[in-house]
Amino acid sequence: MRPAARVLLASCAELPRSNADDTDLPDVLAEAGITASWAPWDDPAASFGTADLVVLRSTWDYPWRRKEFLTWCDSVPALANPAGIARWNTDKTYLADLAERGVPVVPTELIHPGEPLRSPWQGVDFVLKPSVGASSRGAARFASGELDGAVAHLAGLHADDQVVLVQPYQRTVDRDGETALVFLGGTYSHAFVKGAMLPDPAAPGTGPGERFGVEPDPALRRAAEDAMDTAAALHGLRRADLLYARVDVVRDEDGSPLLLELELTEPSLGFGHADPGAKARFASAVRAALAAS
Incomplete structure (x- = not known):
């Protein structure tokens, strides 16, 4: 890692310091010897161009300004994950690319x-x-x-x-939820379950369930890693080149894993549902990215 590295964590104006799940990342990174701070991605006063690394974290207003957001991504010299990944991954048609390459995806x-x-x-x-x-x-x-x-x-x-x-709709989600597997620097870190986000039309009172940490079984781990490897290869990258990833997996009626989404741009990483070492692993992944740059 270069001496006195400076990292900017990109957020949005509505949540300039992200949310409670990862607001303390600058403190965590400081413990790893990295100076870091939050800045909304469209803040003209933020010096993204001179930072040693800019990490996309909570840029959650991009769907309404995607063209502007992607132009900004292209302008940042050191961006994680890379601008090309952001361009591909912020349009869910990427699922068709993965399906064409043999990844078991929810039929789309x-x-x-x-x-x-x-x-x-x-x-x-x-x-x-x-x-x-x-x-x-x-x-x-x-x-x-x-x-x-x-x-x-x-x-x-x-x-x-x-x-x-x-x-x-995969009805197993109503029973089991979605399993979100988080990888940091290409290595599995932790996982959590998200309750069903879309209500049952026949039961309008139902809605999003709770979230909780979980240890996924090997089949889900394999499916998530296969999806990551395929996405990385598609862009001429190694899995380790991805600073973070969240892989959302569900099961079909036969119990086989299906990819619902592969989040490589600005996912919530579920630190609040992870073991205490997860944020330290994030800091280590940032150090590795700085050392490789």
């Missing part, structure tokens, strides 16, 4: 503006979501016969010039 159809609703899965609930969006914003779950509402939702997303993903 893309509906471009002007195209009609297609749902090739008969008799199952399905989800419509914009290809550019954070968390579950813009995503909606529909019962198999609820076509009028789905067509209206699709039209609203298309009016914003969005490509729309349609996916069969």
